Amino acid sequence: MKPMNFRRPQGQHRSTFRSPAGTALILPAAVLALSFSSPAAAQGNVPKAEADAKLRYCEVCHGVSAQGFHGYYPIPRLAGQPTEYLKNQLQAFVEHRRTSNIMFNVGHVLSPAMIDALTTDFNQLNPKPLGGAPKENIDEGKNIFENGVAAGNVPACASCHGPQAKGNGPFPRLAGQLYDYITAKLTNWEKERGQNPAQPDISAVMQPIAHSLTQPQIKAVAAYLSYLE
Amino acid sequence: MRGNGLKAAVLIAFCWIYHPATSDAEVLAVRNCNWCHGGSASGYPPAPALAAQRPQYVEKQLANFRTHTRDNPFARQYMWGAARNVDAQSARELALYFASLPPRAASDGVPGLVGVGRTIYQEGMPEANIVACVVCHGPNGEGVRDIPRLGGLDSTYLKRRLEQWNQGYHAAVGPPMISIASKLSDDQIEALASYLSFVK
Amino acid sequence: MRALNSLQAERTSRTLVRAATWTLRSVGSRVGLAAGALTIVLVGAVSAQHRISLSGDIQAKISYCKDCHGVSAQGFNGYYPIPRLAGQQPEYIENQLRAFIEHRRTNNIMFNVAHSLSPAMINALTAHFASLNPPPIGGAPRRLVATGRKIFEDGMPEVNIAACAACHGPEATGSGQIPRLAGQLYPYMLKTLNNWDKERGRNPTVPDAAAIMSPVAHSLNRSQIEAVAAFVSTLRPPRGTPNTVQ
Numbered sequence: 001m002k003p004m005n006f007r008r009p010q011g012q013h014r015s016t017f018r019s020p021a022g023t024a025l026i027l028p029a030a031v032l033a034l035s036f037s038s039p040a041a042a043q044g045n046v047p048k049a050e051a052d053a054k055l056r057y058c059e060v061c062h063g064v065s066a067q068g069f070h071g072y073y074p075i076p077r078l079a080g081q082p083t084e085y086l087k088n089q090l091q092a093f094v095e096h097r098r099t100s101n102i103m104f105n106v107g108h109v110l111s112p113a114m115i116d117a118l119t120t121d122f123n124q125l126n127p128k129p130l131g132g133a134p135k136e137n138i139d140e141g142k143n144i145f146e147n148g149v150a151a152g153n154v155p156a157c158a159s160c161h162g163p164q165a166k167g168n169g170p171f172p173r174l175a176g177q178l179y180d181y182i183t184a185k186l187t188n189w190e191k192e193r194g195q196n197p198a199q200p201d202i203s204a205v206m207q208p209i210a211h212s213l214t215q216p217q218i219k220a221v222a223a224y225l226s227y228l229e
Numbered sequence: 230m231r232g233n234g235l236k237a238a239v240l241i242a243f244c245w246i247y248h249p250a251t252s253d254a255e256v257l258a259v260r261n262c263n264w265c266h267g268g269s270a271s272g273y274p275p276a277p278a279l280a281a282q283r284p285q286y287v288e289k290q291l292a293n294f295r296t297h298t299r300d301n302p303f304a305r306q307y308m309w310g311a312a313r314n315v316d317a318q319s320a321r322e323l324a325l326y327f328a329s330l331p332p333r334a335a336s337d338g339v340p341g342l343v344g345v346g347r348t349i350y351q352e353g354m355p356e357a358n359i360v361a362c363v364v365c366h367g368p369n370g371e372g373v374r375d376i377p378r379l380g381g382l383d384s385t386y387l388k389r390r391l392e393q394w395n396q397g398y399h400a401a402v403g404p405p406m407i408s409i410a411s412k413l414s415d416d417q418i419e420a421l422a423s424y425l426s427f428v429k
Numbered sequence: 430m431r432a433l434n435s436l437q438a439e440r441t442s443r444t445l446v447r448a449a450t451w452t453l454r455s456v457g458s459r460v461g462l463a464a465g466a467l468t469i470v471l472v473g474a475v476s477a478q479h480r481i482s483l484s485g486d487i488q489a490k491i492s493y494c495k496d497c498h499g500v501s502a503q504g505f506n507g508y509y510p511i512p513r514l515a516g517q518q519p520e521y522i523e524n525q526l527r528a529f530i531e532h533r534r535t536n537n538i539m540f541n542v543a544h545s546l547s548p549a550m551i552n553a554l555t556a557h558f559a560s561l562n563p564p565p566i567g568g569a570p571r572r573l574v575a576t577g578r579k580i581f582e583d584g585m586p587e588v589n590i591a592a593c594a595a596c597h598g599p600e601a602t603g604s605g606q607i608p609r610l611a612g613q614l615y616p617y618m619l620k621t622l623n624n625w626d627k628e629r630g631r632n633p634t635v636p637d638a639a640a641i642m643s644p645v646a647h648s649l650n651r652s653q654i655e656a657v658a659a660f661v662s663t664l665r666p667p668r669g670t671p672n673t674v675q
Binding site: 352353355356358359360361363364365366367368371372373374376404405408409412 | 489490492493495496497499500505506507508509511537538541542544545
Binding site: 053054056057060061069070071072073075101102105106108109110 | 582583584586587589590591592594595596597598599602603604605607641644645648672
């Protein structure tokens, strides 16, 4: 295995690694599952060095290869996200339809060209899931994901998020998303999304679903999703 | 009478050779402090060296002597009187003066104990819960801010201070020193004092 | 009933002893003796209550740590700045101790210290430190605090500096492996951020969590480091704050 170098000079290509299996002794090992994939050429007119620098900055919080990170708050995986979804979220942060002071500041300084470059880069990353969720109810989670919960009028998640939870267009990828992130979002949906009643957005689609799911169901489906690759 | 006159003459000549006194502080030091603390303030047992001592530390101790906070028998016998008339401003000037003098190691420890003393000072003895002095007193025992220089002080003085804290004279000392002294055995105290007396 | 922390216990004991002495001196011998005896019983009870779960060995070790790390582990400005451990995340301390032992974090003294600790002792120590909450030592330049707060809470996205709060929490209490910064010593923060790569992650064949902070430490310039360090050194989140170790 190649020695890992964390100080990549600007402009260098990132090489591909696989994380050693079963080395999650303590979180650092998991965090350092390096899976860099070669980026596409920079989109638009953002110089590659600048785009790379911005990407590394995002990864400080969102984890190596944007796999997500357990910060004070769970910081979501961005790797493999559809570009449309990411762009919508950045817009929502800037317009305060989705409340996060930190992401507001982040989103505010991004030019459209930079957003194009970043979202393309994120979309192409494919690190292993961070893992760590409890495994007892994964089967129930899989059932909810694929079949929904008839009694609660909850449709099958797969119908919008795709059979492998890879997302599509405005619907986010859920595969490999952090367990505690999904749990927190589903539990707090209305407090965090669609925060401008004068400007309803697509997050309204999830509101009744998040509402109907019980806590155990949320945890089960979150656990299931967190292990999907 | 003749003896005293001779002593005074020698002292004055001695001090004049080393420090042609010009400032008020120097004159004061020559007249009062060097009598016990030695020419160039490099110490004369039982009085410790003051040369190159941390000025904040000296200032603080002079205040402690004046208020009788520092109350071990030597303090009582010698320094309470000496510090009585040293006001805050003079204390500061004296402290700065002493700090400016070059250090000279007393080198009166037991050479054979230096190795153990060095180990305790630089590394501590974690299994025995003895901290490494270096962390607060610096790599060459030079101290910092109000943490005193230990390097070059004579071994009897260093030993006596550690013993005083174990005898219950707990006032006028930095917070951890009482705890630290209580864990040192007599041999370890000897070793430390020996080592430090050689440190420049 | 929650055990008193050591500082409280010490203060209470001292107050009680002082009260006993005063009573004995002033109130006449028989009454004084009775009151004194009662006080001694109370002092014993207070101390016993605090010490009930700590063995002699662990107590001795705690006292040893505090010789350098400060009376209530609030840190100490020695020749080198010795960091605050009070309220620190147990997982973080444990990771650092392991890093010292494996020379991934270089410090000769802490290498020796860490070597002398058994796993059970580490558990007890980290739990004890986590329970302490003395006021910060303070002493940082006050004029820097406002700028530091801005960097800490909002980051500086234009220059790719992430908001510290995202990982360290809005009150810098940390979480899990992420250290508490609240109340950390100003000179210690300066040294740590300015020297990150020289002190952490020192074994290139065994990369560790230190790598997460490396780009952050790099992006901050000196005055930003001073500002952030000054800000966190003033923080004292109350016990009820989420992720404040209870």
